[in-house]
Amino acid sequence: MIPNSKNKIVLTKRSKVVSNKTMTWIERLYLPAIFQGMAITLSHFFKKEVTIQYPEVQRPVSDIYRGLHVLKRDDQGRERCTACGLCALSCPAEAITMIAAERKEDEMHLYREEKYASLYEINMLRCIFCGNCETACPKEAIFLTERFVPSQTKRDKFIYGKDVLVEPKDAPIDISKRQTPEVLAFKKDKTQSHNK
Amino acid sequence: MFKVTIDNQSIEVEPGTTILQAARKIGGEIVPPAMCYHSELKNSGGKCRTCMVKVVQGSANDPRPIPKLVASCRTEVMDGMVVENITSPQVVDARKAVVEFLLLNHPLDCPVCDQAGECDLQNLSYEHGTNATRFEEEKRTYDKVDIGNLIQFHPNRCILCYRCIYAADQLTDNRVHGVLYRGEKSEISTFIHQAIENDFSGNIIDVCPVGALTDKTFRFKNRVWFLKPMDAHRNCPTCSGKVTLWYRGDEVYRVTGRKDVYGEVHDFICNECRFEKKNSNDWTIEGPRTVAPYSVINQNHYKKVVIPSVINPLKETME
Numbered sequence: 001m002i003p004n005s006k007n008k009i010v011l012t013k014r015s016k017v018v019s020n021k022t023m024t025w026i027e028r029l030y031l032p033a034i035f036q037g038m039a040i041t042l043s044h045f046f047k048k049e050v051t052i053q054y055p056e057v058q059r060p061v062s063d064i065y066r067g068l069h070v071l072k073r074d075d076q077g078r079e080r081c082t083a084c085g086l087c088a089l090s091c092p093a094e095a096i097t098m099i100a101a102e103r104k105e106d107e108m109h110l111y112r113e114e115k116y117a118s119l120y121e122i123n124m125l126r127c128i129f130c131g132n133c134e135t136a137c138p139k140e141a142i143f144l145t146e147r148f149v150p151s152q153t154k155r156d157k158f159i160y161g162k163d164v165l166v167e168p169k170d171a172p173i174d175i176s177k178r179q180t181p182e183v184l185a186f187k188k189d190k191t192q193s194h195n196k
Numbered sequence: 197m198f199k200v201t202i203d204n205q206s207i208e209v210e211p212g213t214t215i216l217q218a219a220r221k222i223g224g225e226i227v228p229p230a231m232c233y234h235s236e237l238k239n240s241g242g243k244c245r246t247c248m249v250k251v252v253q254g255s256a257n258d259p260r261p262i263p264k265l266v267a268s269c270r271t272e273v274m275d276g277m278v279v280e281n282i283t284s285p286q287v288v289d290a291r292k293a294v295v296e297f298l299l300l301n302h303p304l305d306c307p308v309c310d311q312a313g314e315c316d317l318q319n320l321s322y323e324h325g326t327n328a329t330r331f332e333e334e335k336r337t338y339d340k341v342d343i344g345n346l347i348q349f350h351p352n353r354c355i356l357c358y359r360c361i362y363a364a365d366q367l368t369d370n371r372v373h374g375v376l377y378r379g380e381k382s383e384i385s386t387f388i389h390q391a392i393e394n395d396f397s398g399n400i401i402d403v404c405p406v407g408a409l410t411d412k413t414f415r416f417k418n419r420v421w422f423l424k425p426m427d428a429h430r431n432c433p434t435c436s437g438k439v440t441l442w443y444r445g446d447e448v449y450r451v452t453g454r455k456d457v458y459g460e461v462h463d464f465i466c467n468e469c470r471f472e473k474k475n476s477n478d479w480t481i482e483g484p485r486t487v488a489p490y491s492v493i494n495q496n497h498y499k500k501v502v503i504p505s506v507i508n509p510l511k512e513t514m515e
Contacts, residue, residue, distance in 0.1 A: 083416075084306070084307030085421070089421055089422075089495055089496070094496070100417075100418075102415065113305075113307070113308050114308050115308045115416050
């Protein structure tokens with residue numbers, strides 16, 4: 001017996017009354033339902049695709065897209081990062097960890113300043129890609145690029161160390177896209193002592 | 197008692213008090229900043245010129261103003277003196293110029309410097325300085341000087357405030373460092389390369405307003421704003437034993453004296469407390485140290501806010 005919905009308290013407009021009605025002979029064949037479903041599937045062959053073939057095809061991103069970080073080197077191939085800790089301080093997600101070390105005499109060609117980051121880690125699961133680290137950096141060392149953080153099957157693979165973050169010496173990573181004219185003008189301003 | 201008015205606020209002080217001390221008694225924004233003056237060190241002050249104020253009325257008997265700005269740390273008050281500090285545009289202007297002069301040869305290597313975050317010069321230039329420099333010449337640099345295993349000395353960062361010299365004179369038996377040469381060639385050095393080794397020599401780290409003298413055992417170990425300062429004490433036979441421990445997790449990264457709101461240490465500590473007792477078990481912890489609300493050391497340290505019951509009368513019901 002179908003319960004009378006008028007006597008029940010209806011909480012939403014979408015509530016449906018469950019019926020235990022037995023199916024007819026046609027319905028038990030399932031064939032009409034199958035053909036109906038196939039027709040819907042078939043109609044999609046003639047519609048515009050909504051998916052793309054990642055990673056062969058990539059979606060265009062904005063010029064100022066904030067993706068995977070890079071730790072830049074200077075003109076002479078020395079690491080710019082001096083482990084000042086301002087990126088970690090400004091990070092709202094507390095994703096950045098670093099340990100500083102003192103540069104030795106024979107490491108002059110590797111690091112630009114007296115102090116360098118011997119360990120620099122970004123937890124990509126924590127990172128929200130806000131770009132505060134890039135803004136905070138006084139040495140123009142860390143930048144966000146339009147690259148993606150690839151998926152992983154293990155959580156600890158998402159903790160990126162210096163081996164991933166520091167740009168390779170022979171293949172510098174272009175970060176010019178995100179740098180607006182105002183930023184570039186500021187960087188050329190020689191009255192700012194960090195440009196010297 | 198002398199009555200003195202500083203920025204329209206009056207206070208009665210003992211004769212012989214300086215304007216700076218009187219201003220500190222009033223407290224608040226009207227206190228002139230000071231880089232070289234240290235209340236625990238005799239004869240300190242009068243070097244850096246950041247505490248300059250304008251005296252618009254010399255005294256009640258002689259109401260003429262003092263024609264030039266005076267260094268408030270060295271000028272004693274007179275009865276009925278009227279002083280202008282932040283209310284005088286001339287003082288604000290002069291202070292901006294002084295900051296520019298102090299920064300002429302300062303390397304601005306704050307990202308590398310261990311003092312960053314608790315540096316008096318950083319605070320001073322942030323509050324009173326400009327955000328760009330007009331100085332285009334080469335900065336003055338010195339050769340590195342090794343002054344021992346405990347204290348790291350960066351002569352480039354020195355602003356020649358003489359505080360460490362007074363500290364070494366007044367706290368230790370034998371001063372082995374001093375200011376050599378004259379004028380723009382002046383530099384702090386030990387002259388004959390000699391290590392500064394004295395039971396109380398570590399205090400020159402605390403009195404240094406910039407990063408010229410830093411703790412070698414803490415060198416590049418961590419940034420101060422990642423550490424949590426805790427007040428602690430121990431029964432030390434040589435000193436007061438009242439210190440601040442700087443923790444990260446359970447580990448003590450460094451030990452310093454307790455700096456007050458003006459960055460001055462009043463209880464000097466010995467080298468054993470400072471450099472050798474970096475274990476929690478050596479100390480009786482008194483509790484977390486209150487840091488000025490604007491300080492970077494407070495960043496990312498969250499505090500529980502107590503909502504007064506007047507604002508939230510339902511608090512008890514809710515809990």
